[in-house]
Amino acid sequence: MSTRPDGTWHHVPMTTGSVAPDDVDTAVATEEQTALAARLRLVVGRLHRRIRIDGRESIPPLQLSALVTVEEHGPLRLSELARREAVTAPTMSRVLASLDEQGLVIRTPDPNDARGVQIVLSDAGAEVLREVRSHRTALVARRLARLDAEERRRIVDALPALEALLVDDD
Structure with a gap:
């Protein structure tokens, strides 16, 4: 996964070289999961901070x-x-x-x-x-x-x- 200039995400194909097809699928899935995890962490963290900041609890x-x-x-x-x-x-x-x-x-x-x-x-x-x-x-x-x-x-x-x-x- 990679970010486009407009901020949206898209899949970037991996080069396979001499890697077996199953290994490529696993690597792509792992790469996609890692990108998803990073994106989700960022969104949840920022939303949580925004709520805390806007909440102004005493x-x-x-x-x-x-x-x-x-x-x-x-x-x-x-x-x-x-x-x-x-x-x-x-x-x-x-x-x-x-x-x-x-x-x-x-x-x-x-x-x-x-x-x-x-x-x-x-x-x-x-x-x-x-x-x-x-x-x-x-x-x-x-x-x-x-x-x-x-x-x-x-x-x-x-x-x-x-x-x-x-x-x-x-």
Whole structure:
């Protein structure tokens, strides 16, 4: 795959030389998949950044992500939340201190460990998530409205495949 001057993509045939036809097909498929992966990564990354920038949320990305994780998997101990967010325990401790100070999470005693606490989402935290999701959905809806009906239909048709990309390998 290669980019034309107008920004569209097209297939560039590979020279085969003495390579077997099956190897050429595999190489072309791999090249096409790599080009598709790069293009998809770029589009998704830029769209995500645009939504974050336009969203102008008052809550930093890691705090927002921690709230979502607590909502989805809570109650959680600090160590488990840090693991799920791929940050150190001290970093997560600072994040939780800020979220707690804002009243977005509640620390409750861990029923299995008298010394430990579990983190749950507060009503205020749930409301913040509703507001952020609503605002971000409206931002995407405005961008979708700029597309014609056929472009929107193609996105609808692609959603099942895109959603399948979210499934982790086991």
